Amino acid sequence: MPELRINGLPSSVDVDATVLDAAELVFVEIPTLCHLKELEPEASCMLCVVKNVATGELIPACSAKAIDGMEIDTECDEVQAARRDILNLLLSEHVGDCEAPCTRICPAHLDIPLMLREIELGNMESAAWIAKRDLAIPAILGHICPAPCEKGCRRAQVDEAIPIRDLHRDGGRACSPSAPPKSGKKVAVINSGAAGLSSAWKLCQLGYTCTVFDEAPRAGGTLRDHKTLPMAVLDAELEWLAGAGIEFKLGCTISLHTISEEFDGVVFAGTESSGIHFADAFYAEEHKLAVKAVANGKAAAIALDLFLKGEAPRSGDRFDSKVGKLRESELQELLKNCATDEQAGKPATHVGHPAAAGLSAQSEAGKCLHCDCRKPVSCKLRKYADRYDADQREFPADDRGRIQLIGHNESVVFEPGKCIKCGLCVKITKRAGEELGLAFVGRGFNTQVQVPFGGKLQDGLKVVARECVEVCPTGALVFRNAEVCLYH
């Protein structure tokens, strides 16, 4: 029975075990992209490299046999640098946006394509929930936001930008307030403008019992000064937030002493010029652009939450693969995501989709190109790009690959530009005895995963479509509507 050390921890394994098995036994995580326990290792991605201390070599942990007396280092600088290079190389060939351009531009980071998919399917309550979750006050913003997201909308290259602002303005009312489960901790938010409301709602979503204090007799702060905002809309949104469990204490001041006695934490939402300062408070700056104030409120709430949990502050920016400007042919590919020919901007040839019933919000939402990735949370490539601080521009390609969608009108979609050729789907379809399955076709750089003999995706994935989507480490194989992205 080989006995070895992983980062100094003794591990004793079976004779056939690998270094990866030995690491797992002592709870040391080694990143992998192409590994699946029950399948023969290929070491094709090489992300699992570790250092054999005795020889100084970097070896793939998934296929290197565990040898008696081995000393393995899984996280030294050399290993980290090698993993970063491996990720940068994979990303240099990678064609896809983790986030849609509209979501990137929205200061409050509304998951726009996800909301649009729900509207298009007629799931208005779920769409409203996404708008509430991300924007706190979607109906108010629907009246006063200058909609920077629409300026970045790719649909404008075809005809017009999607009316995102109108859709969250009208749709935001469709869900009833529900109070998330509480953690037992109490927090205070000082002031009830857009930043304060957003902080309070985020803290409420994170499980805190939240009280908003304001000297003014009515909540809303400077939102009440907006001439284009109907006060009934503001009042309805405040009522919704109160219904979700936020307590408002208006027309009163609160002392520092009371805060420290009664609350676990506090967010002060205001402007520098307000002259009021709370030591130890997390600060959410109000902004003349209400959507920026909402973003500031969310950020302060997240910072307070991390502080109260004893976790280190972190930047909200995740790794984000970017395609940049689309070619005409790529725009045509993304147009395949539109459910009907009418929505894609072509003369209608068929009816039957909900949007064809003349429901205009659904029809507008149906024009979305769905520029985002469907695995923004579970993608392992993104996760490790974050962890190892990868840089997609480190090895720039002379001519980047093209966006291509295969199986766009089926439930599973394949995007070759996001495939890292790990081979897991190929092995799984083979093991399951799929009639056609998936296979590597071509040679060298031109190798691609395909259904053999020019078959359709659905013909290759008759038995194990779900399994293939689940093991695919990237957004190359996805379900059309499966992943819900939970942002912080």
Ligand code: SF4
């Ligand atoms: S496959 Fe992963 S890295 Fe690529 S766009 Fe999707 S989430 Fe981002």
Ligand code: SF4
């Ligand atoms: S087409 Fe849809 S996903 Fe793409 S930028 Fe416009 S709203 Fe966003």
Ligand code: SF4
């Ligand atoms: S499509 Fe297949 S080969 Fe490509 S990354 Fe996904 S599982 Fe791996």
